């Protein structure tokens with residue numbers, strides 16, 4: 001048997017972007033709170049014409065989010081909707097919904113969106129909101145998923161793209177990639193390898209969801 005590199009990911013289902021071509025540019029609204037590397041992977045897949053989509057707006061909730069720099073690189077329009085300016089999650093989600101609709105968004109992509117979604121957004125985009133999570137769901141839901149996997153002593157973890165639902169990290173799973181945990185891994189080293197796989201599966205999972213569920 002040949003040597004299989006320990007950090008090679010197993011993607012399930014084994015679908016690539018080329019397997020699920022989109023017939024027209026799908027309008028994606030991206031929600032991001034942090035560095036935006038997943039947004040960057042999606043924007044790059046669009047720029048290199050591997051993913052037939054457009055991002056009419058990227059909404060961010062943290063005025064200092066690094067995703068802004070990436071958005072500028074790709075020329076994506078950004079809109080700050082700061083949850084601190086609202087008295088309830090629902091009111092904030094209503095503002096997000098209004099913004100997405102006014103930009104003609106068809107599918108909502110939560111790319112490192114660190115907010116719990118409410119029924120307001122879920123009803124507005126029923127079965128059209130995707131989230132990425134750094135574990136093999138249903139294991140290690142919620143915050144600090146990478147640390148949870150290390151603490152549990154599992155030997156394999158990974159990432160999941162799934163439909164958003166009222167219960168956190170619990171909607172139907174679209175695509176997952178497995179990432180082995182290596183001796184000496186820290187949360188940072190492990191998360192970095194998980195993110196490599198996130199960037200591979202997120203654009204493909206979007207294409208798969210759009211073709212299968214539109």
Ligand code: GAR
Nearest residue numbers: 034035036037038111112132133134
């Ligand atoms: C990603 O690893 C994503 O899986 C995680 O946040 C990171 C965002 O990275 N999301 C969650 O933990 C959601 N529960 P990015 O800003 O570089 O895309």
